[in-house]
Amino acid sequence: MSEGHEQLLEDLLEGKHRALARVISKIENRVPGYRELVSxxxxxxxxxxxxxxxGSPGAGKSTLVDKLAESYREQGQTVGVIAIDPSSPFTGGAVLGDRIRMASTIGDMDVFVRSMSARGTLGxxxxxxxxxxxxxxxxxxDTIIIETVGAGQNEIDIVRTADTVAVLVPPGSGDSVQTLKAGILEIADVFIVNKADRPGANRTVQELLEMIELGEGGQPASTGHHGAGATAEPSEPASTDGPKTWTxxxxETVATEGTGVGDAIDEFDAHRTYLEASGKLADRQQMRYAxxxxxxxxxxxxxxxERELAAAGGVDAxxxxxxxxxxxxxxxxxxxxxxxxxxxxxxxxxGVEVASK
Amino acid sequence: MSEQQGRSIRCLVAKVGLDGHDRGAHVIARAFRDAGFEVIYSGLHKAPEDIVQAAVQEDVDVLGISILSGAHNTLVPKIMSGLEEYGAKKDTLVLVGGVIPEEDKPGLKEEGVAAVFGPGTSMEETIEFVRSNAPDR
Known part of the structure; x- marks a missing residue:
């Protein structure tokens, strides 16, 4: 590792914000030597x-992330946020606007918000x-939140790098067939119906519950008490050993007012407990590293x-x-x-076996 | 430099203080995007320390501050000393846009502002300035 990177790593571990910011830039830009740094x-x-x-554009992701960050801060945790926005395929330029919504924690350096554009190559x-x-x-x-538009394989791959995946579904976003088509059932650990004060929220909740039930292989899932503002909770409450299965x-949340944000965090925590109790956390991590x-x-x-191709005169001929x-x-x-x-x-x-450093 | 390793110039377009005129900031943000830059827009009514936080965390190459309220002599020094505190002052290109009286410009430059762009500055001129002066990291 170069001397500059050694120093950068040292500064990062000491908690210098500038160093963290710079390391992420180096990762994004794939500067020479970034691999040793990450390694x-x-x-x-x-x-x-x-x-x-x-979740889809306009579902309220940034606003919810802002409120989640605020709640985690109130618990005394430090928070990192990575917000990913699309970039123009034509110029490579981007306007990264998620930061505007991060108003609740503005001025608090222990919430580290970083915007990234989707400019990378596939994968x-x-x-x-x-x-x-x-x-x-x-x-x-302590807690890192990755926020991304849920459109396409690329985003699904990104969000898979998380331990717990929450999918935001705005009310009235089409019948359950649409939801199945988007393939979100498979990746969601928690569904969040945001803007739950809007008309059609109950119906969306109901449709999601039905879909989850079908996904469970027809096992009757308790539909819970999904009255106004209440949390529908098909999962068993965590026992001392933690649950061994997860539904x-x-x-339901109204992110602009902070309603239901605590419930969402409770479910994230419950999911974490489940991952640890069931051994799924290790499985997931292994899969991720693979x-x-x-x-x-x-x-x-x-x-x-590509290098060989360029040396041989390029692809044009x-x-x-x-x-x-x-x-x-x-x-x-x-x-x-x-x-x-x-x-x-x-x-x-x-030769590659487990070649440790 | 900007073409290497897919590196893109990162800019923070910031509205600081109490003025609510963000048309100019929007136009700049769009033009920067179309020039292939990555633009982070701060939103309206931000305090100097908010701008510093965003500039540091986002590790921007360029900080463009739009001020139309006339409070530049108070706000800009606060931002510059904030950047200094996080070790970000010397390799961030700081630009100020807005209505800045001629006699205030030397003071801002002394604070570390690289250029002041007043009304009538062409977009090409601003973009070209950013391209040729963005810090080489």
């Missing part, structure tokens, strides 16, 4: 509770997010190939050959990969 963060991580918040952003979470974890944040609860390793390998091989009908993309890819395959035969993955 050395790992031994200082593992203490943070990571919560992912996703790259979830890696960058996971690395930024590591940086905040190493810095000593996503549906929480995914991180795969993504890194994929990206690295990709980079190596090949593309032109396809256009004029001289060849086709598959033949080119096969030919190019022939030599790679030869190398792979000599590859010794055994």
């Amino acid at each position: 050395s963060l790992y031994e200082h991580t593992g203490d943070a509770n990571v919560i992912g918040i996703t 790259g952003l979830s890696t960058a997010t996971a690395d930024a979470v590591k940086a905040m974890d190493a810095f000593g944040k 996503p609860p549906v929480v 995914e991180e390793i795969r993504t890194l390998l994929r990206e690295d091989v990709h980079t190596l190939l 090949l593309a032109e050959a396809v256009r004029t009908g001289a060849t086709d993309p598959y033949t080119i890819a096969d030919t190019a990969l022939d030599s790679v395959e030869t190398c792979l035969e000599e590859l010794e993955l055994d």
Whole structure:
């Protein structure tokens, strides 16, 4: 690691905000040497509770995150927030507006809000997010909230880096078929019907409960007492050992007024308890690291190939050959990969075993 | 520099103090975005320490402060000393936009403001200034 990065790491561990900010920039920009930096963060991580918040644009994510951060601060916890906004595919520019909603905790340096744009290559952003979470974890944040628009695979990958995933569903957002189509049932640990004071909120809650029930394989889930403002809670209350199964609860909130935010936090805590009691936390972490390793390998091989391709005169001549009908993309890819395959035969993955630092 | 490793210039467009005129800030935010910058907009009526917090946490290359209330001589020094406190003053390009009397400009520059853009400044000029002066980190 370079001297500058050594110093940066030291400053970050000492709790200097500027150093944390700078480390995240280095992660985002993939500056030379950032890998060693992230790699050395790992031994200082593992203490943070990571919560992912996703939902359609305008569902109230930023406002809810603001209120969650405020509540966690009242509990005496330090909070990190990573807010991800789309960037323009044309210019790469972005207006990152989530920060405007973070008004409750403004001026409180123990809430570290960082906006990130979705400018990375495919798969790259979830890696960058996971690395930024590591940086905040190493810095000593107790709770880290990742906020992202729930549209598309990329976002789902991002939010998977969290221990607990909350999906925000605004009232009247279509019938349950739409919800199933979006594939949110699989990733949600907690459903939050925000703007619960709006017409149609009860119906949305009801539809979600029905959907959850179906997802449970037809087991009758208790529909609970979902009256006005009440929390519908199909999950069993945590026993001393903690629950061994988990049914996503549906929480109603009005984030602008802070209503139901405490209930949401209770459910997040309950989910955490469940993860720990059932051993699922370790499973999830293992899965996550497996995914991180795969993504890194994929990206690295990709980079190596791109470099070779550029050295061989770039892709343009090949593309032109396809256009004029001289060849086709598959033949080119096969030919190019022939030599790679030869190398792979000599590859010794055994050498990688658990090569500790 | 900005093209390397997919690095994009990060800017905080900040409205500080009591004036509620944010049309200019919006226009700048949009133009910066279209120029390929990443723009974080602070929202209205922010205190100097809020701006400092955002600038430090977001690790911005450029801080553009829009002030139309005439309180620049009070607000700007507060922001600059806040940046100093977090070690962020020397590698943040600070710009001030708004109606700033000619005689106040030297004072702001002395505080560490890189440039003052008054009414009538062209967008291209501002963007070009940012491109050529954004700190090389």
